[in-house]
Amino acid sequence: MTDMSFQGPAPAVARQATESADIFKKRIQQRYRAETRFKWYGIIAISFSIAFIALLFVSIFATGLPAFTQHFLVMDVPLKAESIDPSGKRELKELASADYFGVAGEALRDKFPEVTNRRDRTRLVQLLSNGAADPLRAKVLGEPGSIGSTAKLGLPLSANADIYFKGGVTGIDKIAGRGVLTPSGTTGDISLTSSSNEFSSRLVVIKRDIAERARQLRREADRIESSGATAAQVQQLREEARVLQGRFDAVSGAEALDDRMPSMLVAVNGGIIKLTRIDNATATGEVLRPLSSASEARPGSWEVLTLTTPESNRKVTDKEVVWLEALKSQGQIERRFNWGFFTAGDSREPELAGIRGAITGSFLMLIVTLALCVPIGVMAAIYLEEFAPKNWITDIIEVNINNLAAVPSIVFGLLGLAVFLNFFNMPRSAPFVGGLVMALLVLPTIIIAARAAIKAVPPSIREGALGVGASHQQAVFHHVLPLAMPGIMTGTIIGMAHALGETAPLLMIGMIAFIVDVPTSFTDAATVLPVQIYLWSDLPELAFKAKTAAAIIVLLVFLFVMNGMAIYLRKRFERRW
């Protein structure tokens, strides 16, 4: 272009110059636009990922945090000698095997003398966790002299009761009574009469529901009629629909409440009545907690409680709600930090299940992995990077190391199963075998990271060392390795974090069993944190959902700490040459 413009006539030169200036400007603008666009793509992509991570964290923390606390019933428990130590010999062995749960249950039953029905009494006691025996036993064994006295102890509640207090069972709407309420009795089935239409709004809802059912029945009748059902069947449906419609059409007229509707309770005169049938201003119901008197209650002194979740949809019945609320109103329910989550092994009872076993299993496994991986990985990396002759054999080794790093982890599990368990007959479910498999899994990662770190040490350092007469080995161990160490450690920590979070290969070698005991050696049956999460996530109990999320939180904390350590090492020892 320059040649042309030099040789062309003057006006042409000028024209060309302005033209090229225009083109130039345009090109600059295009470049700016492209850069802006690119920046925005990046910002959008990052926003998306941050949004998803935030979503993930919010959901995990929302489900998991409640599991870190646990509700306890704080109660005076009489340590009766006849039930704890009937023989009176105070032998530790006998004391240890006494029925402490029975003692606790008896103490609880004594608080609710009105509960006489056998089934209700059982249900009442089941508000306590099976673990309620533990504080009692600890107290008695630690202090045998306390037998015969009364001890104030915190007893863990069952998972369902615990969830109830955490708000996971039902919402409760409270509406103060507007009229004067007259109960007909204090116990048994009684009727309530109010001076105002207390129950009409609920009655309307129920009646609307009835109308809807009537409509559905009629539609169903039409449908089976056209598809050729017998006249009798159709007639029957129509009749049912008519009856329902009749109930709806009558503006008043009592309706029954059933367990598929939100429960209604009336709290009056210190007692609680569960309504079974309501009309606009009157209702009948069963007394769940006896009233102190049958006298008239002034407006505002009584209230209607609506448990928004129907009784059939929850694990805590109306009666249990009443008992729990009674205990709570007496200030006997305490929310405490759930240490048991960190100190207990797995359990079938959600409120007793903890992650100590899984954490110990993970820890033991990682020790084995670390002990194998670091020396082998670093030595392999040093050899390959510094001493190995560069020929086709080392090329093949290099390619295969890179390939191994990309092999699906389950394959390592299969390998472990075939080699360690089936051929060497090592124990199943053992952290030792898990560690071996994990070592295979993360070894390529560590070798690659270590090689990269060694390669990143500038050759000038090596030459400097060789120049003053260090041998090759001295140069490597005195100069290259110390400089590569932060990189190697970073790679190792990231490899360990990978091993900590890995599940699939462990399923193959049987680390998926339900194991209650906390492992104490490398060959004990154990499970690891991610497998524990997997196991819990499969269980139907509601309480395990929270436990699952809580275990995930713990795992994430570990991973964060490990990755944070890696980043810290990288930053701290970052060098410029």
Added chain:
Amino acid sequence: MTMEAATATLTAGNDRPVHSAPQGPIKIQARDVNVYYGDKHAIKHLDVDIPQHSVMAFIGPSGCGKSTFLRCINRMNDTIPICRVTGKIEIDRRDIYDPSLDVVQLRAHIGMVFQKPNPFPKSIYDNVAYGPKIHGLARTKSEIDAIVESSLRKAGLWEEVKDRLAESGTGLSGGQQQRLCIARAIAVSPDVILMDEPCSALDPIATAKVEELIDELKSNYTIIIVTHSMQQAARVSQRTAFFHLGTLVEEGPTDVIFSTPKDKRTNDYITGRFG
């Protein structure tokens, strides 16, 4: 190699302009040295005699093989797998490519200073003490202290760093780092010091200091310096060798090479016609 080399010794260098031979004992003698990087013939039939306790400068255009030959002298080329050296290089009449010779021992006697200062990322003290320690030149702490001090003094760095010996060597200025590298090299008391463009990263003042230092060191050491600065070569060296495309074109007393070069290529180079 032997037969070939023997004949080469008689014939090589015949087509080279002849200058007055070096006076005094010969420290390093190279005969028919060839260096190959794979198929690339980087040094061709090189003969040279380097006298003891003097400074020899290697000059020549970039890529002509100065560094390559320098690195042959302490066998640093061994670390490059594709590099192959034939011919004979003798130091004090001993063939350094003799298989029975320990290369680590050899390098302990030949210090090297690189183009870019490359102190170890350790303390100044450790930088200097490292060589003596691995060679067992000093047993006690005080002996090592003495070596460190005398080396730093010889390198003209002592006054500047004596109060901060524990600080990292990489925290020094470029010129100080280069002198630290020189101190590190002389701490193992070598006979020969090889310097590959030691001043290329330095400012004129630091350069002047290093040049002064070279001048002082030459009474005890045999120094070979590669440089791209004709003035520097003229200032510090007693003899100069001009390389071109892998061959040693002309070698002789520095003042003669710079005033009356016999080869046209040398003349072109030193008058700035190419390179």
